[in-house]
Amino acid sequence: xxxxxxxxxxxxxxxxxxxxxxxxxIPSYNNARTIGxxxxxxxxxxxxxxxxxxxxxxxxxxGSKDHTREAVEQAQLDTQGLLLVSHPxxxxxxxxxxxxxxxxxxxxxxxxxxxxxxxGARACVVVDADLRSIAPEWFDLLLRPVLxxxxxxxxxxxxxxxxxxxxxxxxxxxxxxxxxxxxVRQPIGGDFGLSGRLVQRLLARDVWTTDVARYGIDIWMTTxxxxxxxRVCQAYLGAKxxxxxxxxxxxxxxxVQVVGSVFDLMETYSNVWRNVFGSLPAxxxxxxxxxxxxxxxxxxxxxxxxxGQGCRDLRPVYDQVIPAPILKELTECASxxxxxxxxxxxxxxxxxYEFALAYHRRTITREHLLKSLTPLYLxxxxxxxxxxxxxxxxxxxxxxxxxxxxxxxxxxxxxxxxDAGKR
Amino acid sequence: xxxxxEQTILEPLRELGRQAVTSLSSLMGMLVLILLGLAIGWVAKxxxxxxxxxxxxxxxxxxxxxxxxxxxLGLARSSxxxxxxxxxxxxxxxxxLAGLTxxxxxxxxxxxxxxxxxxxxxxxxxxxLVAGALVSRFLGRSTLIAAVNAGMPSARLLAGLVRLFVMxxxxxxxxxxxxxxxxxxxxxxxxxxxxxxxxxxxxFGLGARELARDLLQAxxxxxTRPEDKDTMQHL
Numbered sequence: 001x002x003x004x005x006x007x008x009x010x011x012x013x014x015x016x017x018x019x020x021x022x023x024x025x026i027p028s029y030n031n032a033r034t035i036g037x038x039x040x041x042x043x044x045x046x047x048x049x050x051x052x053x054x055x056x057x058x059x060x061x062x063g064s065k066d067h068t069r070e071a072v073e074q075a076q077l078d079t080q081g082l083l084l085v086s087h088p089x090x091x092x093x094x095x096x097x098x099x100x101x102x103x104x105x106x107x108x109x110x111x112x113x114x115x116x117x118x119x120g121a122r123a124c125v126v127v128d129a130d131l132r133s134i135a136p137e138w139f140d141l142l143l144r145p146v147l148x149x150x151x152x153x154x155x156x157x158x159x160x161x162x163x164x165x166x167x168x169x170x171x172x173x174x175x176x177x178x179x180x181x182x183x184v185r186q187p188i189g190g191d192f193g194l195s196g197r198l199v200q201r202l203l204a205r206d207v208w209t210t211d212v213a214r215y216g217i218d219i220w221m222t223t224x225x226x227x228x229x230x231r232v233c234q235a236y237l238g239a240k241x242x243x244x245x246x247x248x249x250x251x252x253x254x255x256v257q258v259v260g261s262v263f264d265l266m267e268t269y270s271n272v273w274r275n276v277f278g279s280l281p282a283x284x285x286x287x288x289x290x291x292x293x294x295x296x297x298x299x300x301x302x303x304x305x306x307x308g309q310g311c312r313d314l315r316p317v318y319d320q321v322i323p324a325p326i327l328k329e330l331t332e333c334a335s336x337x338x339x340x341x342x343x344x345x346x347x348x349x350x351x352x353y354e355f356a357l358a359y360h361r362r363t364i365t366r367e368h369l370l371k372s373l374t375p376l377y378l379x380x381x382x383x384x385x386x387x388x389x390x391x392x393x394x395x396x397x398x399x400x401x402x403x404x405x406x407x408x409x410x411x412x413x414x415x416x417x418x419d420a421g422k423r
Numbered sequence: 424x425x426x427x428x429e430q431t432i433l434e435p436l437r438e439l440g441r442q443a444v445t446s447l448s449s450l451m452g453m454l455v456l457i458l459l460g461l462a463i464g465w466v467a468k469x470x471x472x473x474x475x476x477x478x479x480x481x482x483x484x485x486x487x488x489x490x491x492x493x494x495x496l497g498l499a500r501s502s503x504x505x506x507x508x509x510x511x512x513x514x515x516x517x518x519x520l521a522g523l524t525x526x527x528x529x530x531x532x533x534x535x536x537x538x539x540x541x542x543x544x545x546x547x548x549x550x551x552l553v554a555g556a557l558v559s560r561f562l563g564r565s566t567l568i569a570a571v572n573a574g575m576p577s578a579r580l581l582a583g584l585v586r587l588f589v590m591x592x593x594x595x596x597x598x599x600x601x602x603x604x605x606x607x608x609x610x611x612x613x614x615x616x617x618x619x620x621x622x623x624x625x626x627f628g629l630g631a632r633e634l635a636r637d638l639l640q641a642x643x644x645x646x647t648r649p650e651d652k653d654t655m656q657h658l
Contacts, residue, residue, distance in 0.1 A: 167657045188658060252572045254657055296656075306574060313571050313578045317564065362486045365561070371568045 005114055005208075010097045017093055020119040022046065022055040022143060025112030027105050028129035029062040032071045034243050035129045039075040039094070042127070045139030046092050050147075058115050059096040059129075060108035068129070072096045106213025109221075113199045123147050124199050125154075127191045133241035134191075141235035141286045142193035149285075152230035154193030155184045155222060157284060158240040162388055162396040163296040166381045167258055169400050171352055172219060175262055178407035179273040180226045183281045184234060187222040188258065191237065194221075198230050216261025223262075227269040236286030239293060252374040260370050263359040274415055278408060303382035304341060308334040310375020317372045321358040326350050330376070333383075343383040345406040351376055352407075353414045360418065453522035460518020464511040472507035480506065492556055548597040555593020559586040591616075 006014065024042045028035050039057060046055045059072045073096060097111060109126060116124040123146040125139060145151040168188060176187045194202075202221060207213060212220045225232050266273065311318075311334040318327055329347055336342075351373075358369055388396045475481075484490040484502035499505035520538060523531040563586035570578035595612050599605055627635055 164656045165658060251657060252568075258658065302574070306572075309571055309574065309576075309578070313567065317568070361482075364486070364564075368564055368568055371572060374572045 005110055006118075007097070010095070010115075011118075013095060014115055014118045017056060017095070017119060019054060020056040020093070021053040021122050021147075022050060023112065023116040023119065023121040023124045024055065024057045024139065025109065025116070025124060025126040026057065026059045026072075026129050027062070027108030027112065027126065028059055028064060028068045028072075030064045030066045030068060031129035031243070032064065032066040032068045034132060035059070035068055036071045036075040038127060038129055038131055038134055039072055041134045041136050042139060043075075043092050045136030048136050049140040050143065053147075054093075056093045056095060056115070056119060056121075058112050059094075060111040061096065061098050062104075062108060063098060069096045069098075104214035104217070106208060106217040109217055110203070110208045110213070113203050116196065116199050117203060120196070121199070122196050123193060124196070125191075125193045128242060130243035131191075131240070132243065133239050135238075138191065138235075138237050141237060142191065145233050145235065145283075145285050146193050146195045149233075150195075150231065151193075151233045151283075152195040152198040153222070153225035153232045154285070155232065155234050155282070156186050156189035156191045156240070157234040157236045157286070157288075158186055158189065159238055159288075159291045159293065159393075160240065161293045161296045162391070162393060163298055163385055164293075166384070167255065167377070170348065170377070170380055170384065170403070171259060172262060173400070174349070174404040174407040175352060175356075176219070176223065176226075177279045177404050178411050179266065179276065180223065180269070181276040181279045182226045182232055183279050183404075184222055184226065184232060186234075188218040189240070190218060191240075192218075192221065193235065194225075195230075198225060201228065201230075211257075212261065212264070215257035216264070219258065219261050220265065223265045223269065227265075227272045233283040233285060236284060236288045238289065239291040241294065251378075252371045255373055255377060256367060256370040259355075259373065260359075260366065263356050263370075266356060267360065270418065274418070277411070279404070298381075298385050300338065300382055300385060303378040303385075304338055306375045307379030307382060310372070310379070314372050314375065317364065317368065320363050321369065321372075322351060322354050326354070330379070333379070338386075341383055341386060343380050345403045346410070348380045348383075349403065349406045349410050351380075353410060357414065357417060449526045452525040456518050456522040456525060457515075460515050460521070464514035464518070467514055468507035468511035470507075471510045472503050475503035475506055476501075487557065489557065492560065544600050544602065548600040551593055551597045551600060555590055555596070559589035559593070562586070562589055 004011070024046065026035065026038055026042070031038075039059070042057050046053075046057075059069065061069050061072075072094070095115065097115075112126060113124065123143050125142045127134060127138065127142075142154050142156070145154045165186075168186060172187055173185060177183050202224065205224070207220065222232075224230075311331050315327075318330075322330070326347060330343075330351075333341065333343055333347075355369060355373055358364065359366055363369070384399075388399060391399070480503050481490055481501050484493070490502045493499055493502050493505055499508060520535050523535055563582045566585045567578055567582035570581050575581065591612065595608055598608050
């Protein structure tokens with residue numbers, strides 16, 4: 001029998017609620033400032049778009065110290081200010097519970113999914129608790145493809161600043177797309193819609209006490225959905241604006257977590273991606289509209305400095321990972337003046353693939369390997385930012401599309417070397 | 424007369440003959456044991472080398488960083504070959520000791536006995552050195568990557584110092600285990616290390632007062648870090 005992760009009193013509460021067709025999950029940790037807004041948006045969205053379906057909002061909290069749970073309970077759920085086309089037939093229930101297990105978003109998701117399973121939900125949506133730009137429409141966009149179009153996984157599609165989401169744009173999206181053949185633009189977006197059957201499949205997996213639950217839950221869910229042939233689509237949600245980022249967040253730790261998760265999944269699904277060539281678009285729900293985006297500033301000299309130092313000082317590490325011609329090219333790039341600094345798409349994609357191979361072969365300690373990617377990543381970001389400075393959002397998107405195609409073209413050589421012993 | 428001849432000449436000669444035969448047989452025994460050891464050692468080396476290669480032992484050693492060290496220090500052409508050589512060495516050494524035991528002289532018995540008393544210390548010293556080399560390499564690389572990612576200009580120097588420090592500790596511990604110049608080494612190490620730390624502290628305090636102040640200020644009263652100039656979200 002599977003381990004029961006819900007506390008007895010929570011289980012009793014859920015049992016008392018009976019069934020619900022929709023579950024909205026909000027994982028949180030110290031989000032008192034914003035979670036009230038998210039709960040209100042969820043409530044309004046459910047009343048407005050799904051008035052005749054029983055719904056439940058679940059907040060799974062990681063032990064917040066800032067009264068996040070009280071903020072959820074005190075969120076005013078009045079409907080006076082809402083223009084509702086139809087009168088709500090079903091009340092929206094709320095449940096707030098601490099989660100158990102390893103700290104991280106994964107354990108929060110597990111609790112939400114377990115509740116969804118218990119109430120027999122047909123659709124489940126999870127949204128971040130720090131969102132400022134969330135609107136009631138998001139719930140329609142994330143739930144309707146599941147409830148009415150039989151999709152299993154709805155990934156978000158945001159309008160973002162051209163310098164935002166650079167790990168997504170330069171590694172996670174192109175690599176996931178080239179590997180598994182689905183163009184899911186924001187595979188680690190954070191806000192997703194899931195079908196009941198996908199929730200059950202995810203719950204049955206033995207990853208909830210591993211690093212996946214700590215760091216890589218978003219990419220794991222997206223990859224699992226694509227690689228295991230669930231029906232995947234995207235929902236256009238507009239801009240994603242959330243609470244100020246943690247100033248202590250370390251870029252190299254971020255790379256270790258995100259890129260390490262993608263590389264781990266490459267091992268898990270190597271039998272799937274080795275048979276995939278090219279890619280297919282994932283259907284997009286919602287109307288892509290233009291939105292005003294917050295300005296983003298970047299420190300180009302610092303990035304170029306980090307790249308130059310990496311090429312110089314981390315040479316002994318790179319010698320073991322990157323083929324000599326590519327390393328030579330990187331070193332030559334490092335000596336270019338800032339106004340001429342450019343890294344080719346082929347070079348960057350090759351670097352990422354070489355790191356994936358080194359990770360697979362354990363050429364060096366995996367944490368060292370992933371951390372040593374930081375200067376090269378900053379070099380790529382600097383090159384990308386420099387080249388895209390005068391470009392419009394559409395032109396930047398074209399550039400990302402070109403990068404994705406390069407990843408797809410370079411995949412067969414990666415495949416040939418995946419099982420080989422030596423580079 | 425006959426008795427005199429018998430006791431004075433023949434008996435010592437017979438004794439000498441008996442001793443010569445005994446010594447010769449011991450010598451022959453020793454030679455046979457050594458030759459046997461050499462032959463078995465050679466065969467064992469080849470077998471170990473081939474088996475380990477088939478088991479991809481070299482790849483494992485490369486992952487652990489041992490392979491590169493073996494190559495860099497010119498110890499052998501590969502880790503599998505080195506393992507084969509070690510097995511061969513152990514077999515040859517065992518045969519040599521068995522051969523010396525076969526001589527049955529007090530000197531060889533004493534030598535063998537002392538060897539076996541010393542062997543655990545020798546093996547412990549080897550283990551300390553190997554572990555020290557691996558740890559110094561790992562910590563050196565950790566320091567290098569962390570320092571580069573933190574944008575420290577002297578990342579390589581720092582990593583080199585970490586490796587040197589760990590390796591020095593390992594060598595001191597190994598020599599101490601072997602009982603070589605125990606007191607002298609520890610005192611020398613303490614004086615040198617203490618001197619280096621003091622010198623570095625003085626140099627840092629006098630020559631880089633501004634840097635010291637900035638570093639302490641950044642640690643205890645952080646203002647804006649270089650990366651905070653970026654407002655981009657990487658994810």
